[in-house]
Amino acid sequence: xxxxxxxxxxxxxxxxxxxxxxxxxxxxxxxxxxxxxxxxxxxxxxxxxxxxxxxxxxxxxxxxxxxxxxxxxxxxxxxxxxxxxxxxxxxxxxxxxxxxxxxxxxxxxxxxxxxxxxxxxxxxxxxxxxxxxxxxxxxxxxxxxxxxxxxxxxxxxxxxxxxxxxxxxxxxxxxxxxxxxxxxxxxxxxxxxxxxxxxxxxxxxxxxxxxxxxxxxxxxxxxxxxxxxxxxxxxxxxxxxxxxxxxxxxxxxxxxxxxxxx
Amino acid sequence: xxxxxxxxxxxxxxxxxxxxxxxxxxxxxxxxxxxxxxxxxxxxxxxxxxxxxxxxxxxxxxxxxxxxxxxxxxxxxxxxxxxxxxxxxxxxxxxxxxxxxxxxxxxxxxx
Numbered sequence: 001x002x003x004x005x006x007x008x009x010x011x012x013x014x015x016x017x018x019x020x021x022x023x024x025x026x027x028x029x030x031x032x033x034x035x036x037x038x039x040x041x042x043x044x045x046x047x048x049x050x051x052x053x054x055x056x057x058x059x060x061x062x063x064x065x066x067x068x069x070x071x072x073x074x075x076x077x078x079x080x081x082x083x084x085x086x087x088x089x090x091x092x093x094x095x096x097x098x099x100x101x102x103x104x105x106x107x108x109x110x111x112x113x114x115x116x117x118x119x120x121x122x123x124x125x126x127x128x129x130x131x132x133x134x135x136x137x138x139x140x141x142x143x144x145x146x147x148x149x150x151x152x153x154x155x156x157x158x159x160x161x162x163x164x165x166x167x168x169x170x171x172x173x174x175x176x177x178x179x180x181x182x183x184x185x186x187x188x189x190x191x192x193x194x195x196x197x198x199x200x201x202x203x204x205x206x207x208x209x210x211x212x213x214x215x216x217x218x219x220x221x222x223x224x225x226x227x228x229x230x231x232x233x234x235x236x237x238x239x240x241x242x243x244x245x246x247x248x249x250x251x252x253x254x255x256x257x258x259x260x261x262x
Numbered sequence: 263x264x265x266x267x268x269x270x271x272x273x274x275x276x277x278x279x280x281x282x283x284x285x286x287x288x289x290x291x292x293x294x295x296x297x298x299x300x301x302x303x304x305x306x307x308x309x310x311x312x313x314x315x316x317x318x319x320x321x322x323x324x325x326x327x328x329x330x331x332x333x334x335x336x337x338x339x340x341x342x343x344x345x346x347x348x349x350x351x352x353x354x355x356x357x358x359x360x361x362x363x364x365x366x367x368x369x370x371x372x373x
Contacts, residue, residue: 065304065305065308065318066304066305066306066307066308067304067305084307090307091307092307092308092309093305093307093308093309093310094308094309094310094314094349095310095311095313095314095317097311098309098310098311098314098344098347098349101344101345101346101347102345103343103344103345104344104345104347106344107309107342107343107344107345107347107349108309108344108349
């Protein structure tokens with residue numbers, strides 16, 4: 001797997017390897033997943049890595065107040081207040097309707113972008129626009145945001161709170177938001193053998209190769225760790241995982257061998 | 263974007279020891295003021311409408327309006343215009359001044 005050095009790393013080594021080095025500069029990435037999948041944590045990883053590499057970043061939150069983020073980040077050993085003091089990070093909080101206002105983005109972000117020469121941004125989350133605008137206007141709103149970030153040379157992660165996705169057809173969002181972004185990463189909860197596991201997959205990455213496999217990940221005390229692919233199962237995306245034929249054969253063979261030895 | 267320079271109560275802040283009591287009383291004149299100070303101290307990156315600020319402390323706009331305006335007058339909060347929308351944010355620099363004034367007042371009071 002070729003790892004490109006001009007990519008924006010997230011700091012999650014195995015995930016960066018899935019991205020062939022990281023996200024592409026100035027790209028808008030849609031990070032979708034249901035509650036409890038670690039979307040905000042992944043977004044925070046991205047900003048922490050940026051800060052470590054000298055790229056300042058902005059975390060723009062609508063629902064969650066910054067003090068909750070400071071506390072949650074502390075659990076992973078990240079001191080956001082210290083980074084803010086050093087001018088490497090800014091946690092901003094506003095109501096989504098402010099960004100719907102024509103000059104809202106400018107009013108909120110222009111200052112921090114200039115003061116820190118910010119290069120990365122995480123928006124948590126686009127789904128909150130739903131409360132203030134009609135579904136048919138959402139696409140235009142997201143388009144405006146994406147274009148603003150690109151014009152300001154910001155590489156963005158746009159978080160999308162999706163319901164637990166299952167079934168045969170797959171759609172990140174019904175509003176066509178996924179077409180506006182350059183990359184889509186999906187975080188998914190998967191039930192296997194009565195245990196809830198987490199899976200990460202890169203659905204799309206414009207202009208770049210990427211790992212197409214659904215990989216298992218976990219949220220550890222130091223952040224997200226990505227493991228191998230779910231090689232022994234099929235139908236995970238559809239929500240009805242079954243063991244692959246080779247796995248069934250191995251299981252059957254194992255049982256038969258056990259029976260003989262008795 | 264227009265950042266409005268709020269009217270400061272310089273007379274209070276520039277004579278810390280004598281007017282410290284007045285400053286303290288003004289800062290904590292109501293329960294809502296205490297809640298607003300806590301909110302902005304914990305969340306210095308909050309930039310929101312009056313309604314948004316009210317919502318975040320579980321209050322309604324009429325309940326917070328007068329106290330937010332007083333903090334704007336004191337310079338503790340800044341007003342930012344976003345199109346037709348007026349937003350308020352925390353003035354960290356002014357807060358440092360206020361804290362220094364209060365610390366000075368308390369230091370002298372203890373003596």
